[in-house]
Amino acid sequence: MFDIKKYRKKSPWILHYNAGSCNGCDIEILACLSPKYDLERFGVINTGNPKQSDIFLITGPVTYRSRARIVELYEQIPEPKVVVAVGSCASTGGVFRGMYNVEDGIDRYIPVDVYIPGCAASPELIIDGVVKALEVLEEKGKSNDK
Amino acid sequence: MISWIFILLTPLIGGVIYGVERVVKARMQNRVGPPILQPFYDMYKLLAKEPVYINSPHIVYAILHMLTLWLAVAMVILGYSLLYVIFIHLVASIFLVLAGFSVRSIYSHIGANRELQTIVAYEPILILIAVGFYMVNGSFDTNMIFQNSSSLDEMFLLFLALLLIIPIKLKKSPFDAAEAHQEIVGGVELEYSGLFFEILYMAKWIEYIFIYSLVFLFAGDNLLIGLFLSILVFFIINLLDNSTARVKIEHLVKIVLSVGILLCLINIIGLKYV
Numbered sequence: 001m002f003d004i005k006k007y008r009k010k011s012p013w014i015l016h017y018n019a020g021s022c023n024g025c026d027i028e029i030l031a032c033l034s035p036k037y038d039l040e041r042f043g044v045i046n047t048g049n050p051k052q053s054d055i056f057l058i059t060g061p062v063t064y065r066s067r068a069r070i071v072e073l074y075e076q077i078p079e080p081k082v083v084v085a086v087g088s089c090a091s092t093g094g095v096f097r098g099m100y101n102v103e104d105g106i107d108r109y110i111p112v113d114v115y116i117p118g119c120a121a122s123p124e125l126i127i128d129g130v131v132k133a134l135e136v137l138e139e140k141g142k143s144n145d146k
Numbered sequence: 147m148i149s150w151i152f153i154l155l156t157p158l159i160g161g162v163i164y165g166v167e168r169v170v171k172a173r174m175q176n177r178v179g180p181p182i183l184q185p186f187y188d189m190y191k192l193l194a195k196e197p198v199y200i201n202s203p204h205i206v207y208a209i210l211h212m213l214t215l216w217l218a219v220a221m222v223i224l225g226y227s228l229l230y231v232i233f234i235h236l237v238a239s240i241f242l243v244l245a246g247f248s249v250r251s252i253y254s255h256i257g258a259n260r261e262l263q264t265i266v267a268y269e270p271i272l273i274l275i276a277v278g279f280y281m282v283n284g285s286f287d288t289n290m291i292f293q294n295s296s297s298l299d300e301m302f303l304l305f306l307a308l309l310l311i312i313p314i315k316l317k318k319s320p321f322d323a324a325e326a327h328q329e330i331v332g333g334v335e336l337e338y339s340g341l342f343f344e345i346l347y348m349a350k351w352i353e354y355i356f357i358y359s360l361v362f363l364f365a366g367d368n369l370l371i372g373l374f375l376s377i378l379v380f381f382i383i384n385l386l387d388n389s390t391a392r393v394k395i396e397h398l399v400k401i402v403l404s405v406g407i408l409l410c411l412i413n414i415i416g417l418k419y420v
Binding site for chain 1 (some may be wrong): 168172175176177178179180181184186187188190191194195196197198327328331332336337338339340343
């Protein structure tokens with residue numbers, strides 16, 4: 001029978017948030033959407049609007065200023081949603097680990113599904129990460145429907 | 147009978163056009179682009195998302211917006227007066243503005259405000275185009291217009307004026323200040339999510355059909371010219387979208403009103419006296 005749920009992973013819309021990153025990973029994310037890597041062939045749109053997104057791409061080591069905003073953006077994304085930490089800083093704190101003004105990584109605040117290493121994470125790795133996130137998205141969708 | 151089937155299938159055809167457009171746009175940028183059925187994949191995904199909404203009038207206005215747009219398309223196809231069609235289309239736009247003002251988000255308010263300003267810009271031109279059709283065909287009825295032969299040669303400047311306002315209605319550069327994704331995050335559509343965003347998404351597809359049915363009016367009874375014109379307009383609009391930057395909303399109003407009304411008036415005075 002015609003199944004609506006299997007199309008979920010064919011249309012992932014991305015919300016990208018910079019939690020105090022040095023802009024290196026942000027530039028690489030934008031490079032993924034450029035003609036050379038063309039992430040849009042998987043149906044990806046960079047929406048910039050949490051209410052219409054499925055995948056939450058976060059870069060940067062979470063400064064004190066951005067903590068509350070990350071949680072708020074996370075809450076505004078409707079289920080099912082996937083969080084992807086892009087770059088070393090977002091995964092572990094990277095070179096900023098242990099500094100007085102940052103939290104070490106995003107998973108202290110919201111549950112992370114996919115970690116993408118690298119400083120800055122290369123576009124190939126980001127595409128791999130997003131494709132991995134699609135699988136997680138599909139599984140989450142299934143468990144949500146039960 | 148065929149017209150009723152076409153009316154029922156309007157959103158589907160609009161969705162396919164939107165899908166083709168995304169591929170064409172991607173190819174113009176030397177990209178591969180999404181599958182042609184991507185809008186429908188988006189639709190399935192949006193339908194399966196968790197339903198979240200702000201307040202009920204917000205949703206009701208979106209539904210009314212879609213239904214009145216659909217009605218406008220149906221009226222063009224069934225042969226009603228072009229003036230009624232334009233006013234019903236205006237009502238649809240007003241519902242969208244009301245939707246924008248029914249939530250507290252600032253971006254939504256800015257989007258609704260800009261939507262109103264674009265209505266001020268394109269509405270006189272739509273009405274002048276209808277006047278031009280009346281002078282050529284002796285009737286406002288789309289029925290009559292579709293029976294007469296093509297009026298493109300007599301109304302060429304009016305056709306250019308229509309070409310000027312199509313980017314506003316389809317939210318394309320250079321006249322997409324009302325939506326402006328990078329600036330006000332979509333404007334009116336900002337607060338919609340999941341199933342309820344799908345309503346607006348579908349309304350966008352119906353808008354495509356509405357615009358291209360206006361293009362078809364210029365071809366009269368000749369379907370081939372109509373198809374050729376639609377494809378030409380499609381390519382011109384996408385080329386413009388890919389190659390121009392966004393203009394500010396006040397410049398949009400000035401450019402469209404001055405150039406558009408000038409084109410329309412020259413054409414109408416020409417029809418009257420030449």
